[in-house]
Amino acid sequence: MALSVDKWVGFGSAMAGFGLLWSRMPEHVHDEARYIISSLVPMLMSYFNPYQQISISELDAERFRRNEMFDAVSIYLRSTCLDVASKLKAELGNKKDDLLISLDDNQGVVDNFDGARMWWRLCPKSSKKRGGTIISLLPGDSDEQPRCYRLVFHKRHRKLVLDSYLPSVIRQWRELIAKNRQRLLFTNYSREGKSHWINVPYNPPATFDMLAMDHSKKDEVMEDLKAFSKAKEYHSKVGKAWKRGYLLHGPPGTGKSTMIGAMANLLDYDVYDLDLTSIKDNAELRKLFLDTRDKSIIVIEEIDAIEVELTAKRHGKEAAEENSDKHLVIKLSDNNKDNGKVTLSGLLSFVDGLWSACGSERIFVFTTNHVDRLDPTLIRRGRMDRHIEMSYCRFEAFKMLAKSYLDITNHSLFGEIGQLLDEIDTTPADLADNLMPRGKRRREADDCLAGLVETLEKNKAKMKSAAPPMDSMEEAKEE
Numbered sequence: 401m402a403l404s405v406d407k408w409v410g411f412g413s414a415m416a417g418f419g420l421l422w423s424r425m426p427e428h429v430h431d432e433a434r435y436i437i438s439s440l441v442p443m444l445m446s447y448f449n450p451y452q453q454i455s456i457s458e459l460d461a462e463r464f465r466r467n468e469m470f471d472a473v474s475i476y477l478r479s480t481c482l483d484v485a486s487k488l489k490a491e492l493g494n495k496k497d498d499l500l501i502s503l504d505d506n507q508g509v510v511d512n513f514d515g516a517r518m519w520w521r522l523c524p525k526s527s528k529k530r531g532g533t534i535i536s537l538l539p540g541d542s543d544e545q546p547r548c549y550r551l552v553f554h555k556r557h558r559k560l561v562l563d564s565y566l567p568s569v570i571r572q573w574r575e576l577i578a579k580n581r582q583r584l585l586f587t588n589y590s591r592e593g594k595s596h597w598i599n600v601p602y603n604p605p606a607t608f609d610m611l612a613m614d615h616s617k618k619d620e621v622m623e624d625l626k627a628f629s630k631a632k633e634y635h636s637k638v639g640k641a642w643k644r645g646y647l648l649h650g651p652p653g654t655g656k657s658t659m660i661g662a663m664a665n666l667l668d669y670d671v672y673d674l675d676l677t678s679i680k681d682n683a684e685l686r687k688l689f690l691d692t693r694d695k696s697i698i699v700i701e702e703i704d705a706i707e708v709e710l711t712a713k714r715h716g717k718e719a720a721e722e723n724s725d726k727h728l729v730i731k732l733s734d735n736n737k738d739n740g741k742v743t744l745s746g747l748l749s750f751v752d753g754l755w756s757a758c759g760s761e762r763i764f765v766f767t768t769n770h771v772d773r774l775d776p777t778l779i780r781r782g783r784m785d786r787h788i789e790m791s792y793c794r795f796e797a798f799k800m801l802a803k804s805y806l807d808i809t810n811h812s813l814f815g816e817i818g819q820l821l822d823e824i825d826t827t828p829a830d831l832a833d834n835l836m837p838r839g840k841r842r843r844e845a846d847d848c849l850a851g852l853v854e855t856l857e858k859n860k861a862k863m864k865s866a867a868p869p870m871d872s873m874e875e876a877k878e879e
């Protein structure tokens with residue numbers, strides 16, 4: 401619509417009058433007017449703008465954990481609209497030679513859903529800092545805005561987007577990850593004072609079938625694990641977080657790590673191998689925990705290597721009487737004094753405090769060679785629901801090893817071996833070592849078992865010569 405000359409002249413005079421009025425106004429009125437104009441402009445713009453926008457950031461609002469919706473969109477776009485994009489990125493995925501193509505920064509694509517057009521764009525990381533220095537007291541806050549997807553659509557499709565389109569993105573993402581799931585092994589590392597997880601594909605060879613241990617104990621563990629994985633409703637009914645704790649204890653080489661692999665195989669869970677020595681403090685421990693996925697086993701190996709130091713924090717005698725509050729510190733035994741800032745209470749809240757209820761279907765596994773050295777608080781029932789003793793190999797467990805390694809269920813030397821295993825404590829790791837093929841040639845069962853008998857006889861002789869003679873023991877007892 402073109403304006404007539406008269407109207408332009410009128411508009412010009414009105415603007416000149418407004419300019420004169422503005423110059424005569426006191427300064428504080430200017431500020432207020434500026435404030436009103438600056439708040440009105442976006443409102444007016446959004447009123448006239450027929451489009452709406454939704455941002456999906458890579459990290460959640462507190463920058464504490466990854467926003468899964470971002471992953472959902474990445475995977476959805478990868479599977480539906482990459483054909484039309486000109487700028488793409490290529491990476492190697494977790495599966496061998498699996499090429500992952502995704503949108504490059506600032507690349508936009510269009511998707512159609514029920515006749516509505518959706519414009520997607522991947523916005524790169526950007527700096528929040530403009531001008532002066534910002535000092536933030538919020539945990540995890542930084543000057544960097546994380547990457548985000550921006551979805552733009554017409555206002556009239558708002559209901560369609562919120563009620564159907566985005567839920568369908570989530571649904572397709574869940575279906576795809578269920579189909580292409582690759583089990584992962586995570587471990588934590590520290591960079592610039594912050595802890596992160598890194599992962600590798602995880603396909604442990606161990607299964608419960610090949611695990612040499614008491615049959616009934618093994619069946620019990622398997623039943624327990626299967627029941628746990630199906631107990632979602634039970635946990636919500638009784639108001640318990642859906643998690644379970646296992647303490648695996650026993651001498652080195654009795655199969656504690658092997659059992660973790662077998663658990664992961666049985667349940668198809670990821671494994672998080674938590675290295676406490678590289679964690680700065682409890683807040684970092686919590687952050688790592690929040691970054692773990694559901695359906696996972698969180699492992700702390702050799703927890704006995706963590707020396708639990710109990711120091712009563714007392715301010716004078718009276719305070720001690722009034723306040724029996726104890727300050728527990730886990731001092732990590734790597735002699736690096738600057739590291740050990742994770743406290744026992746931090747670890748306990750990780751395992752079964754308030755924070756442990758975030759997420760579900762998680763199994764905590766602690767392993768130790770010295771169960772007697774652990775603080776009872778850490779492993780009490782309810783926290784570590786099952787204590788499983790992995791013990792030396794006796795005849796029954798040996799038969800399982802012979803089946804896995806030599807494919808035999810009986811042999812003329814079995815009787816002798818069984819007797820020797822009753823007399824000397826031998827770990828499954830030692831036995832497995834004797835049953836392994838040497839060199840290129842696969843050894844016959846006869847050779848292997850004869851060699852094993854020889855080794856066990858030698859160990860028996862060594863054990864006898866190391867033990868004090870009976871007479872001196874009797875004397876010592878009498879004294």
Ligand SMILES: Nc1ncnc2c1ncn2[C@@H]1O[C@H](COP(=O)(O)OP(=O)(O)OP(=O)(O)O)[C@@H](O)[C@H]1O
Pocket residue numbers: 610611612613650651652653654655656657658659769790827828829830832
């Ligand atoms: N119970 C078992 N059944 C089958 N194989 C076993 C068993 N225990 C040990 N082995 C064999 O011994 C090797 C070492 O065992 P593993 O690392 O699981 O023992 P561990 O108890 O975790 O030892 P450590 O306390 O030193 O970490 C395994 O790779 C496996 O081949």
